[in-house]
Amino acid sequence: MLGNLKDAQRIALELNRIKGDLEAARTRWIWFQEVGHLALALRAVRYFPALEAPTLEKTLSQPANQNSQHSQPLARLKVLGPIQLEREGQSVHYRGHKRTELLAYLLERRIAGHQGADSLELLDTLYPDVSEDEGKRTLKQQIYLIRGNLGRSSILSTPGGYALGAVSSDAEEFLAGGESALWRGPYLEGLGNGWIGGVKDALFLALKTQLESPLERQKAPCLSLARSLCGMEPYDLNALKVALRALLKGAGTPAAHTFYLERRTLFVEVGEELPVSFEEFLEFIPLQP
Incomplete structure (x- = not known):
């Protein structure tokens, strides 16, 4: 039955095109979308571009x-x-x-x-x-x-x-002062680094500020936030320092130690040697300008 109705609607759309009947075509266009006939809905838009979404x-x-x-x-x-x-x-x-x-x-x-x-x-x-x-x-x-x-x-x-x-x-909610629990991983994880540099930079700085803030403002686990921050800028020493300090306050020494070893391995892979322990790193590596 639906197949017969589809054919009838398709033929009617062709008649609408010949007559230039936009409103009749709109009715069919809506029906095509509702029942999942996307190809015919696209055809209706080709015939009547005014069916596109509002400008x-x-x-x-x-x-x-x-x-x-x-x-x-x-x-x-x-x-x-x-x-x-x-x-x-x-x-x-x-x-x-x-x-x-x-x-x-x-x-x-x-x-x-x-x-x-x-x-x-x-x-x-x-x-x-x-x-x-x-x-x-x-x-x-x-x-x-x-x-x-x-x-x-x-x-x-x-x-x-x-x-x-x-x-x-x-992202917009977080930049407007939303909670850190909005973060589930690095920005655009699995898709890339984004296209407009200022957007990623703004998110990075906002998250960094959250991690530097008192723990009562942080609504997500420190380890998750640390990984999100360093995942956006893997070789930023300042970010690593902020992440480690937050982990020490919120998750304890074992979590900071494990996280530092993970990050240190990444630096070694690009030929950059960091101190063996995170305590040495925090004490001796100066902040970058």
Whole structure:
């Protein structure tokens, strides 16, 4: 029965295209999404580009009561550790490394104070090894799939490209004074080091400050925070000092000893010898400027 209805809706979409009937096509486009016919939904968007998600300009110009869904996003992007996506509090699982990169890149742009990124910038960043036409097709498909998973307002269309929309993030919450328990591992673990250096630097410094603060402000295990901090800057001696001091206060000497041996091994692998014990390291290695 559903197969017959699918064929009927597909034929009706072709008639809508011939007649230029946008509103009738919109009804079918919504149905295709609801029942999972993504290819036909994409075809509807190709026929009627106006079916795309609201543009950033329109969203920002809406009255506050109409824009309330953007002030309380249903989707959430977690980047303080392995990447996780949630919608309405439930994990969203899908294959799509490039989709994750796209979301993370747009998040970094937002944290850095930019209203999105233009399409050519996204192509250069995410699809440097394909032709421009192929890159544009792939980008549009990824945008469509993200909207299907996280909601139509998760990515907004801008005059020249796209911006992250109604998606909250643990990174922004932490930078706004959130608890250290938001950290589950190094920033963008498993995805890379990020693209906009100032974003990672800001997170690194904020976490470092948390570890230097009184223990009552730390809501996550010291060892986890120490690994998150040093995982972002593996060869930063100041970060290692901060991590060790926090471990001594919060987890004790055995934890500090074990952690120092782990980090010391990494330094040896790049030809850098550190003192044998963490006590010597803390006493004799000067702070870097």
